[in-house]
Structure formats: structure tokens, C-alpha cells
Amino acid sequence: MMAQLRVKLAQDPEEAARLLRAQEVDYLLLCSEDPELHIPEKGRDGEVPLLVRVLQGEVAIPGFPLLREQGNFLIYGSAVDGPG
Numbered sequence: 001m002m003a004q005l006r007v008k009l010a011q012d013p014e015e016a017a018r019l020l021r022a023q024e025v026d027y028l029l030l031c032s033e034d035p036e037l038h039i040p041e042k043g044r045d046g047e048v049p050l051l052v053r054v055l056q057g058e059v060a061i062p063g064f065p066l067l068r069e070q071g072n073f074l075i076y077g078s079a080v081d082g083p084g
Helices: 002-008 013-022 050-055
Strands: 027-031 066-070 073-077
Touching (some): 002 050
């Protein structure tokens, strides 16, 4: 959970990518209805948390392109091995 919070509050997409790689994460699954992503809506210095900005399509995490959107779920990860 601590790793997920660090990614959520990362300063920029590059930092999030480094954190995900350090945890050997291949896929990132986000749910637009997950209240945990939206509480708090603002992170450090009043900034909107990075994963909320990813959900809103404002930024992308390097190496984790959007592979699939199904309902409220968005799957990001390796396009080579990504879910079809």
C-alpha cells in the first residue's frame, strides 16, 4: 500500500515510472470510481495526485500506455504483453 501511495503522490510521471519499475510492476489497473484515488483530491502543495491526472488523461506514465478501458477500469502497461 505504501508503494501505491508513493506512486499516487509522485511529483511527475517519470518518478511514478521509476517507482513502478522498482516494485517490478508490469500493469497498472485504475478504477475511475475508486474513492481511494480521490481522497485526498489534492496532494503535495495543493497539486492533484498523479494517478488522478492519469485517469483524467492529463498525463501518461512512461512505459505504461493505456492498453484497455472496460467500464470504470483502465489498464496500463506493456503493449507487447498487454491484455487484449
